[in-house]
Amino acid sequence: MAYSDKVLDHYDNPRNVGSYGAEEDGVGTGMVGAPACGDVMRLQIKVGADGIIEDAKFKTYGCGSAIASSSLVTEWVKGKTLDEALAIKNTEIAEELALPPVKIHCSILAEDAIKAAVADYRSKQGLDTPTETAEAA
C-alpha cells in the first residue's frame, strides 16, 4: 500500500506522543472513535491563562493514517486560540497528508478530536459547553 511521505514521517516519528493527567489544570481531553471501528484517538490540549493552546499530546490506536492525522493536529493546534483550533477542517488535514479517499475518515476523526478536547476544556472551565461533546464516559 502506498502511503504518502508525510504519513510515513508522522508514523515513524510521531510528534507529541503522551498524556497529561486528566485533572491537570488547563487540560482538555478529547477521546473519539471506538476500538470496534479500528480507531481511537485521544487528543489533549494544555491551554494557558491567555487562552492560547500551549501544548498538545496524543495517543492513537488505529491505522497509519489515523496516527499521522492526530500527530499532525497536535502540531497545528499549538499556538492557536481555541476558536482558531476549532476552525481546522478535516479537508486541510487530508490534503496536508495526501490521504486517499478510503482514509478520509481518519482526518474527520482528528477534527472531531480537536472539537472534543476544546469542549472538555471549556466545560471544565465552566465556559459555554457545546452539546456535541464526544468523550468516553
Add this chain to the structure above:
Amino acid sequence: MNRPIYLDYAATTPVDPRVVSKMLPWLFDNFGNPASRSHAYGWAAEEVVELAREQVAALVGADPREIVWTSGATESNNLAIKGTMQFHGGRGKHVVTVRTEHKSVLDTVRELERSGCEVTLLDVKENGLLDIDAFRDALRPDTVLASVMFVNNETGVIQDIGALGAICRDKGVLFHVDAAQASGKVAFDLDSLPVDLMSLSAHKTYGPKGIGALYVCRKPRVRIDAIIHGGGHERGMRSGTLPTHQIVGMGEAYWLARENMGAENERIRMLRDRLLDGLMSLDQVFVNGDMERRVPHNLNLSFNFVEGESLLMGMKDIAVSSGSACTSASLEPSYVLRAMGRSDELAHSSIRFSIGRFTTAQEIDAVIASVSSAVRKLRELSPLWDMHSAGIDLSTVQWASH
C-alpha cells in the same frame, strides 16, 4: 533494502524451481494442443497432461479419471456448486455451507440465491470448527449440496471432513470440499474419504497460478452440469484448450508435495512453534483458531490494543496479511474472525503469518524481533494500552461512535 521476509504462503507460494524447469519445455519446444489428435505435437502434449493428471490424483488418493482441470480453486468452487445445483435442481433447491468459507464459495451461493436457491450459512464454534450436530441438523430432505472447506485460509483450522462427509452420504446429500489450503499440508485419501467434489489449487502448493482441478467422484458417480461450454474438453465438464505447461507444473508440484509432505510439515511445525514462543512473550497476544486441529503452516495472532494495518506498516520488512480491512470503506474486520465470535477489536488486531517450504529459522527470528518492536512501539502510542495498563476494563467504556 532486501526484499521483505515472505510469511504469506497462504496467499500464494513461489513456484518451486524444480516445477519451473519441468514447465519450460512445454512453452516453446513442445507447444502442441493436447486436443490435437492428428499429429505428434498434440500426442506429446496429451501424454504429459495425462501424466500430470496421475500425479495430482496420487496426492489426493483419487483415480486420474476423477480429475478435471480448471483455472484454479475459484473456478472449481463455481463449477462444483453451480454445476451441482443446475444438474440436480429437480431434487431440491437447498444448499448448506459455512460463514467462514472463502468468498468464491460465499459469493457463488449468494448468486444461486438470486436464481431461487435457498442457502443455509452455518456458524462455527469459537475455535473455528463446525459443530457436527448443527451440521447434521441443517441438512433437510430438499438439501442437494453441502460445501465445507477442508482448511481455512485465514486460521488454518482443519474441519472434520470424514465425519461431515459420512453424514452427507447417510442423508443423500452431495458433499463438496474446497481443499485449496489443504493439498500438500493434510494427508488424506479420497478413496476412503466420503467426498463427492473437491476443489484443488496449484499455486498454494508451489505450482503456478492459473491452474487448478476439480475432483469429481466416480464411485458413487457424481454428475454436474458444465458452466463453461465450447468443445467438450474434460469429458464435457470444462471446455477450453488445456494449458499444457500449467498442467505439467501442477502435476510436478503435487508430486513433490506427495514426496515431501511428512518431513516438510514437521520442519514447518518447528518453525511455527518457534514463532509462537517468540511472540507469546509479548503480553495480550491471542491465537485465533484451534491450535490442535490446524495446519502447522498457519499462525493467526491478535495483538490486543494494536491495530493490524498500523502493525503491518511497522514491519515493512515482513510480508504478511492482516485481518483488519481498514482500507475498505466499510471498515469491516475479517468476517472469518467475526464468525468465530472474536470481538471487532481483536479482529482488527490480527495478523496471519503463514510459513512455507522456503522459510528459514533465521527468518523466523528476524520476524520475532521486528514484530515485537513494532507492537511495543504501537502500544506506547495506544490509548487503549494505556487504559488497559491502568486497569480499566475497555468493555465497560462507552465509546463515541463515528
